[in-house]
Amino acid sequence: MVMRPGMWKVTMTTFTAYIEFDEETKLYVGSVPGIPGAHTQAASLDELRANLQEVLELCLEEQTDLRGQLPKFIGVQQIEVA
Numbered sequence: 001m002v003m004r005p006g007m008w009k010v011t012m013t014t015f016t017a018y019i020e021f022d023e024e025t026k027l028y029v030g031s032v033p034g035i036p037g038a039h040t041q042a043a044s045l046d047e048l049r050a051n052l053q054e055v056l057e058l059c060l061e062e063q064t065d066l067r068g069q070l071p072k073f074i075g076v077q078q079i080e081v082a
Contacts, residue, residue, distance in 0.1 A: 016073040017052050019045075034071030035059050 015038075019030045022041070028048045031039035038059050042048035060066055 013070065015052075015056060015070075019048065032056060035066065036063065 015032050015035070017030045017032050019028055021027075022029050025041070027041045027043060028045055029039070029041045030048050030052050032052065035056065036059070038052070038055055040048065040051040040055050042051050
């Protein structure tokens with residue numbers, strides 16, 4: 001792609017969301033660790049993904065200082081207890 005005067009260069013950032021299903025409400029609940037306010041719910045996973053994208057955009061727009069301090073996803077661990 002050739003950059004022309006007046007064109008914006010958009011930098012994409014990938015986030016990792018934690019998703020669970022709430023049996024009581026029958027909704028998927030998603031949150032992005034390390035981003036205050038980045039949580040939402042939806043009836044389907046597709047809707048949840050769209051909602052998470054929107055809420056992330058709003059959080060980053062409102063909290064401009066977050067761009068330089070984004071958390072780095074390391075992994076997930078499952079812990080078994082009796």
